Amino acid sequence: MQSELRPEKTLSIQQVYKYFEGTKAVDGVSLDVQAGEIFGLLGPNGAGKTTLIRMILNITQPDSGKIIFSFSPDGRFQPEKIGYLPEERGLYDDRKVSDTLVFLARLKGLAPAQARERGLLWLSRLQLEAYYDRKIRELSKGMQQKVQFVASILHQPQLVVLDEPFAGLDPVNQELFRELILELKSTGMTVLLSAHQMHLVEDLCDRIFLINQGQPVLYGNLREIKREWGEDWVKLDFQGNAEFLKQSSLVKNVEIRDSRAELILKKGTRPEAFLDTLSGKLEIEQISIQKPPLHHIFVELVTQRSGEKK
Amino acid sequence: MRQTLEMAHWEFWQNLKNKLFIVVTFISPLIMLGIVGIVFLVQSASQRNELTIALIDGVGINKELNSRLSGSFYRVQVVSEPETMIVQKLQKGEFDGLLILESTFFETMRARYIPKSRSFFQSAIKSDASLIAAPRSITDALSQITLAHGLQNAGLTSQEIARLAAGVQIDVSSSSGALQEQASSGITLAIAFVIIILLQMITANSQTLILTSVMREKRNRVVEILLSSISANALMSGKILGLGALAFLQALIWASVGLIVIFIGGPFVGLPTGVIGAAIVPFLAWDKILLYLIYFVMGYFLLAAMCAAVSATTSDDPASASQLNMALIFLPPILPLLLFTLVLEKPDHIALKLISFFPPATPGMMILRTAVGSVSWWEISLSLLLLAVSTWGMLRLAGKIFRIGILIYGKSASLRELWRWARS
Numbered sequence: 001m002q003s004e005l006r007p008e009k010t011l012s013i014q015q016v017y018k019y020f021e022g023t024k025a026v027d028g029v030s031l032d033v034q035a036g037e038i039f040g041l042l043g044p045n046g047a048g049k050t051t052l053i054r055m056i057l058n059i060t061q062p063d064s065g066k067i068i069f070s071f072s073p074d075g076r077f078q079p080e081k082i083g084y085l086p087e088e089r090g091l092y093d094d095r096k097v098s099d100t101l102v103f104l105a106r107l108k109g110l111a112p113a114q115a116r117e118r119g120l121l122w123l124s125r126l127q128l129e130a131y132y133d134r135k136i137r138e139l140s141k142g143m144q145q146k147v148q149f150v151a152s153i154l155h156q157p158q159l160v161v162l163d164e165p166f167a168g169l170d171p172v173n174q175e176l177f178r179e180l181i182l183e184l185k186s187t188g189m190t191v192l193l194s195a196h197q198m199h200l201v202e203d204l205c206d207r208i209f210l211i212n213q214g215q216p217v218l219y220g221n222l223r224e225i226k227r228e229w230g231e232d233w234v235k236l237d238f239q240g241n242a243e244f245l246k247q248s249s250l251v252k253n254v255e256i257r258d259s260r261a262e263l264i265l266k267k268g269t270r271p272e273a274f275l276d277t278l279s280g281k282l283e284i285e286q287i288s289i290q291k292p293p294l295h296h297i298f299v300e301l302v303t304q305r306s307g308e309k310k
Numbered sequence: 311m312r313q314t315l316e317m318a319h320w321e322f323w324q325n326l327k328n329k330l331f332i333v334v335t336f337i338s339p340l341i342m343l344g345i346v347g348i349v350f351l352v353q354s355a356s357q358r359n360e361l362t363i364a365l366i367d368g369v370g371i372n373k374e375l376n377s378r379l380s381g382s383f384y385r386v387q388v389v390s391e392p393e394t395m396i397v398q399k400l401q402k403g404e405f406d407g408l409l410i411l412e413s414t415f416f417e418t419m420r421a422r423y424i425p426k427s428r429s430f431f432q433s434a435i436k437s438d439a440s441l442i443a444a445p446r447s448i449t450d451a452l453s454q455i456t457l458a459h460g461l462q463n464a465g466l467t468s469q470e471i472a473r474l475a476a477g478v479q480i481d482v483s484s485s486s487g488a489l490q491e492q493a494s495s496g497i498t499l500a501i502a503f504v505i506i507i508l509l510q511m512i513t514a515n516s517q518t519l520i521l522t523s524v525m526r527e528k529r530n531r532v533v534e535i536l537l538s539s540i541s542a543n544a545l546m547s548g549k550i551l552g553l554g555a556l557a558f559l560q561a562l563i564w565a566s567v568g569l570i571v572i573f574i575g576g577p578f579v580g581l582p583t584g585v586i587g588a589a590i591v592p593f594l595a596w597d598k599i600l601l602y603l604i605y606f607v608m609g610y611f612l613l614a615a616m617c618a619a620v621s622a623t624t625s626d627d628p629a630s631a632s633q634l635n636m637a638l639i640f641l642p643p644i645l646p647l648l649l650f651t652l653v654l655e656k657p658d659h660i661a662l663k664l665i666s667f668f669p670p671a672t673p674g675m676m677i678l679r680t681a682v683g684s685v686s687w688w689e690i691s692l693s694l695l696l697l698a699v700s701t702w703g704m705l706r707l708a709g710k711i712f713r714i715g716i717l718i719y720g721k722s723a724s725l726r727e728l729w730r731w732a733r734s
Contacts (some may be wrong), residue, residue, distance in 0.1 A: 057538040059717065084538040090530030095324060103320050107313060107539040151535070 009070055010035045010159050010190040011056065016065030018051055018214075025051040026062070027214035033159070035070070038181065038191040040205035040222075044302050048214040049194050050087060053163055056192070057084055071158045080109040083157035085149055087164040087194070093137040097123070097147055100136060101154060108155035115154060122150040126176075142173050149177070153184065160184060161192045166200060178204065198295035208294075210301060217301050226291035230267040233290045234274065236260065239283040250274050259285075264292070313540040317548020322556050325519060335560050339567040346571075361406040363448065364389045364396050368413035371455055378454055382447035400426055409448065416459055421452060498595045502681035505602045506647065506674045508561055509609055515557035516610075517617045520549055524621040524716065533716050542713030546622075547705070550614040602677045604694065609673030612701040616670075619708035622715035623728060642670035646678045657683040666693050669700035 011033040018026040026048045033039045043049045054060045058077040068075040091100055105115035123129045126146045153160055166174045184191055195201050210218035242261050245254045253264040265274055271289045325331055365372055365386040372388045389396055396408050410422040423444035461471045527533040536545055657679045666675045672693050679685050
């Protein structure tokens, strides 16, 4: 099989299906991951994300469909070109950090000396060099997560799959991981990111794929998705009586507290048209109009789909 | 192959550095040595302590009796006090028993024996004293004396009696080195036994190591990282190789300690073990030993693959996996040892031939049968072929089961699931 991908695509998933005892875990998923982008793989718990990730990583095989990698001449999976940080975190707790890093890097084809050198460098970056020869069990949970992150990128893969990298981290470490992921992108690495922290996904990802009950729900550029969603969010600080907003035909939803109102405009409503309805009725102190947050789109779509299924 | 070796290297060295492994490897022989030492000390102490039996000698055979008891723990001491007084002395522990030979002993052929004290179990049996047997050495010595006495009365000379007492001796003569062959087959049988026990020991040890390793990787989820780097087959084969090598090293250490103790300690107890060892070498049947090693290696891979599959398909509870492994992996190879007597008497028995072609039992049975007698070349070839094919098949099948089973957390696989995985 010849690689059917252009170099700008790192990964292409084509009509992939996976069944478990009659249940469709992944139901006809197709997507492309561009080289050098941060791609968000989103979905509620049990949506099929982990199954899809396991198939990308060759841990399980699709029942049908193709998964093609551009970095391989025949399009096949090449473990040394891929890194993986699994959702279920764990390392050999009775082994040393150094031994574990070198072992996992060796499995990816890295020479031991090189693995040691790079491991020490990364641990220094994360201020963990003092733990290099300590046993994993002596590290805190956050430290272990950092070590596992290092293990996933030590061999400098072309594609790294990060499954819930922010889970269980405090805000400081979440910010650190956010910076590290951006740094990986700056080196040209392609990042496939699965996370539930929508604000971080929104901040990091170029494109996203939303999966629910094994089926594709949303796919594409994040900004375009938001634009196409068409419901602008308005935050308004005002003086006067804003009760008329509740009857407005342009407003889908409104919440008024004292002199502040938060509104969602109906799909297709131009912000200018809404602003016209305010003139002369309210004294506006501050107004912001934004595209809806990803969190809202996610919840709306997943709830809607689940309702349809029922 | 590179990844399999990386995995084997990791498993070998990391487990070698494990404190528990070091303790088990080096403390176990010390405990064994301690037990052997205690047994030896107890035996030599008991050999030094003679048991003195009081003898009321109504026929005057005390000298002859002591002469016949030389080499045993017992010696008799003639007493002249009445029986009741001796019994009292017996209770005080002055004697270890009382033997009463009435003047009519040679006519009645009956003697009485009163032991020092009854043990708990002897007291628990509320039966008559006849159930408590007199020491075997004393009974035998008295029988020999009465026999000699009878023969003397029948008119035989003391030389004739001595000749009859010496018993029959059969001299074995041989042609074309049959004696050497016999010696060689004895040594080969001993080696066969050692190899079968070694196979059991290494399989048992590596089974524990494989089980622990698989359970740990399932529990801490490292398995997902591993499977994104290497195939399930490479992961499984690496474990089998690395942990097998480790179990082999452990057995080697134990065997070396045993040999060192035998060769160094032997001369101290009057055994010229060095001389015996040197004498054995010319009798070693190297062609058979090579064959045993082939059976051994294939047998190990077959059993270890079964063990890996079982470990991957059971829940995170090591106890249930261990029980399954016991039933599947330990019982078939032990079969030849259970049938040892039949193998010795009739190595060509049809049942044994059939068991020889049952792959999990093949190594043990064929090693034993070839050590005992000559087995036809077609049986050896067929058993090797079947073993090779089933080992290869089991590695493939176990690989399939392992690949899916190792990703199932918190529950054991049902037979239906196993069947589906095997067909996948």
